[in-house]
Amino acid sequence: MLIQGETAADIADSVRGLVQRGELAVGASLPPMRVLAAQLGVNRNTVAAAYALLAAAGIVDARGRAGTTILGLPQVGGEGEGAPDRGEAESAPLTVNLASGNPDPALLPDWSRSFAGYTHILYGEQPLHPRLHDWAERTLPPGPTPGQVTVTSGAVDALERLLAAHLMRGDAVALEDPGFFLSVGTLRVGGYRAVSLEVDPQGVTVDSLRDALAAGVRAVVCTMRAQNPTGASLSAERAEHLRALLAEHPDVLVVEDDHFSAIAVTPYRTVIPAGTARWAIVRSMSKFLGPDLRLAVLRADAGTTARLATRLGRPSWVSHLLQHIGAELLTSPAAQERLAEAAAVYPSRRALLVDALAAQGIAVFPAADGFNVWIPLPHDEHRVVTGLAQAGWAVRAGSAYGGAPSRPPAIRVTTATLTAGQAAGLATALHPLLKGK
Numbered sequence: 001m002l003i004q005g006e007t008a009a010d011i012a013d014s015v016r017g018l019v020q021r022g023e024l025a026v027g028a029s030l031p032p033m034r035v036l037a038a039q040l041g042v043n044r045n046t047v048a049a050a051y052a053l054l055a056a057a058g059i060v061d062a063r064g065r066a067g068t069t070i071l072g073l074p075q076v077g078g079e080g081e082g083a084p085d086r087g088e089a090e091s092a093p094l095t096v097n098l099a100s101g102n103p104d105p106a107l108l109p110d111w112s113r114s115f116a117g118y119t120h121i122l123y124g125e126q127p128l129h130p131r132l133h134d135w136a137e138r139t140l141p142p143g144p145t146p147g148q149v150t151v152t153s154g155a156v157d158a159l160e161r162l163l164a165a166h167l168m169r170g171d172a173v174a175l176e177d178p179g180f181f182l183s184v185g186t187l188r189v190g191g192y193r194a195v196s197l198e199v200d201p202q203g204v205t206v207d208s209l210r211d212a213l214a215a216g217v218r219a220v221v222c223t224m225r226a227q228n229p230t231g232a233s234l235s236a237e238r239a240e241h242l243r244a245l246l247a248e249h250p251d252v253l254v255v256e257d258d259h260f261s262a263i264a265v266t267p268y269r270t271v272i273p274a275g276t277a278r279w280a281i282v283r284s285m286s287k288f289l290g291p292d293l294r295l296a297v298l299r300a301d302a303g304t305t306a307r308l309a310t311r312l313g314r315p316s317w318v319s320h321l322l323q324h325i326g327a328e329l330l331t332s333p334a335a336q337e338r339l340a341e342a343a344a345v346y347p348s349r350r351a352l353l354v355d356a357l358a359a360q361g362i363a364v365f366p367a368a369d370g371f372n373v374w375i376p377l378p379h380d381e382h383r384v385v386t387g388l389a390q391a392g393w394a395v396r397a398g399s400a401y402g403g404a405p406s407r408p409p410a411i412r413v414t415t416a417t418l419t420a421g422q423a424a425g426l427a428t429a430l431h432p433l434l435k436g437k
Contacts, residue, residue, distance in 0.1 A: 003031070006042060008049035015054055019073060030060065030068040056169040058188035071188065095389065096422055099396040101228070103371070104416045107342040108290045109335035114328035121320040127151070127309075129323035135330050136297040139261075141281055144274045148305040151318045153294045155259055155284035159186055159221065162280050162300070165307035166253050167192060167218050174212035174220040176204060177402035178374070178410070180228045180257075183221060184402060196402060199227060201366040203234035204271075206241045213245060219253040220246065224268050226260035229401050229412040230374040231350070231367025233266035247273035253304075254279045262288045262330075263343040266369045278304055285326060288339055295326045346371040349415045356420075356427035362434060371416040374398070377434065381409035384433045391429040 003018070005011035018024040030036070033051065037044040055062040062068045128151050136149045152158040163173065169191030175183055177196035187194045195217050198208040204222055212220070222242070225233035234242075246254060254272045261268065261283045272279045284296035295318065300308070329335040353373050354364055365374035377384055377398075385397045388411075398410030413426070 003036060003040070005040065005050070006046075008046050008053060011036075011040070011042075011047060011050035012053040012057075015050070016057075016059060016073075019059060019070060024070050026070055026072045028070045030070070032067070052170075055193075056191040058191055061193075095392050095394045096426075097394045098413045098415070098418070098422075098426070099394040101372070101396070101412075101414050102291065102416060103287050103342070104345075105290075107338060107345060107416075108288070109329045109332070109338045111290070111325060111329070114325040114332075115321075117328075118321060118324045125317075125320070127317035129320055129327055131327035131331065132297065132323045135327060136283075136299070140283065140297065140299040141268060141270060143279060143281060143299055143301070144272050144276055145279075145301055147279075147281075147299040147301055149297060149299050150305050150308050151323060152282075152296050152298065152308075153318050154286065155257060155282055155296050156183070156186055157294075158280070158282045158284070158296050158298050159183060159255065159257075160190065161308055162253065162255055162282075162304065163187075163190055163192060163219060165304060166278060171218040172212075172216060174209065174217040175402075176221070176223060176227060178229055178398060178407065179402055180223075183257075194402075197222070198407075199230055199232050201232055201368065202238040203227070203232050204238070204242060206238070206245065209242055209245050213249050213252065217252065219255065220271075221255045221257060222271055223257045223259070224270070225258065225264050225266045225368070226370030228259070228370065229372050229396075229398070230365045231370040231372055232365070233264075233368040234269045234271070236269055239269040239271050242271040243273040246271060247275055250275045250277055252276070252278075256281045257284075258282065259284045260287055260370055262339050263346065264369050265343055265347055277301065280304055285330075288342060289326060289329050289335075293322055293326060295322055346416065349418045352418055352420050352423040353413060353415050353426065356423040357430070360427045360431040362427065362430060365410075371414060373413045373415055375411050375413065375430075377409040377411065379409065381411055384409075384411060384430070387433040388426075388429055393426050393429055 003011060004014045033044050033047040037047045051062050051068050054060040059071060059073060060068050061071050132151065133149055140149065152161060172193040172195050173187055174195045174197050176199050184194060195212045195215055197212060198205040254276055256270060258268060258281065278301055280298050280300035282296055282298040285293050350371055350373060357364055367373060381397045381399060385395060388395055396412045398412060
């Protein structure tokens with residue numbers, strides 16, 4: 001490893017180049033600041049500034065005396081991307097893609113009649129479609145203080161805007177681990193530091209939130225139900241305990257992600273306490289209206305929505321055509337019937353896989369909602385993912401959802417389109433891989 005440079009910017013650029021060329025792998029440790037300073041003949045503060053630049057860019061994780069490790073170059077992939085390559089299995093049966101995280105297209109509302117009544121929107125119009133605003137006002141939880149409604153281009157866009165409105169690069173954000181990998185990527189691209197929140201079947205654990213708050217996080221992002229990838233939903237008791245903890249930190253931004261709202265079978269339970277100054281409740285529509293709609297509504301405190309308005313007004317509004325389609329679908333009786341069907345079907349399909357795995361003696365994370373199954377593994381997940389791919393099954397490796405050292409390896413299986421035959425076939429293929437045969 002040859003790090004070069006005389007200034008902080010040059011040293012940081014040298015490290016970035018080594019990462020780009022693969023000469024510094026993810027997880028590799030950078031030299032202690034004093035050691036590198038001596039090697040380069042520069043002041044220790046120069047190296048410290050270089051490491052700070054790399055940390056702000058999301059390339060390294062700087063943990064003081066614990067050292068500085070390579071995270072890689074920040075990227076934000078897509079939920080439907082990254083199905084494992086079949087590698088040597090080109091002669092294997094056609095792959096069944098259970099890695100995508102996509103809803104069942106057959107359970108999405110028909111958009112074809114939603115364009116009727118749309119009129120052109122010109123410069124200077126209000127950024128929020130009136131009918132979508134009315135729907136959001138009726139359906140979004142009220143929040144602890146008088147809040148206002150706005151719209152964004154999906155949940156990731158909402159998270160980016162909310163964090164940018166209140167945080168600076170280098171600030172710490174508490175996030176579920178395992179958690180939605182686009183949120184993890186958003187933090188890295190934004191230059192924020194991720195602090196892990198553990199998840200059990202009742203949601204975020206009390207101890208992990210307590211530790212994160214003690215570590216000085218400036219924001220907490222929490223999924224209310226159908227947590228991705230585990231399917232966990234907050235219990236009433238857990239939500240109460242989390243609210244009590246957050247009440248002791250009223251200046252921390254609390255963001256609730258309720259992405260499964262319209263088709264959830266578990267109730268919405270808030271963690272936002274009464275005294276919280278900065279909060280937001282985000283409901284995206286990808287899982288029940290379709291990922292291509294790129295739409296989310298949110299309610300937030302007045303100060304937060306005012307800050308968002310400066311970035312969502314002219315000329316960067318969310319397309320009124322998309323808002324019109326969303327409003328039509330959310331108020332259409334036919335679309336509501338389709339959503340009710342989805343809410344009934346997805347749990348039954350998830351149960352198909354859970355039961356098939358149980359018949360093979362394979363335990364899963366006890367999910368309460370959603371259309372994913374999280375399967376802890378006894379050993380290396382890469383071997384399991386590769387073995388399943390060779391047998392014609394695409395699943396997603398658990399490492400995509402964070403990497404807390406205390407968490408065992410796992411895989412996520414999307415069951416949105418799963419049939420009984422596929423459930424049995426996957427369980428049969430997985431069983432010998434877990435036994436190491």
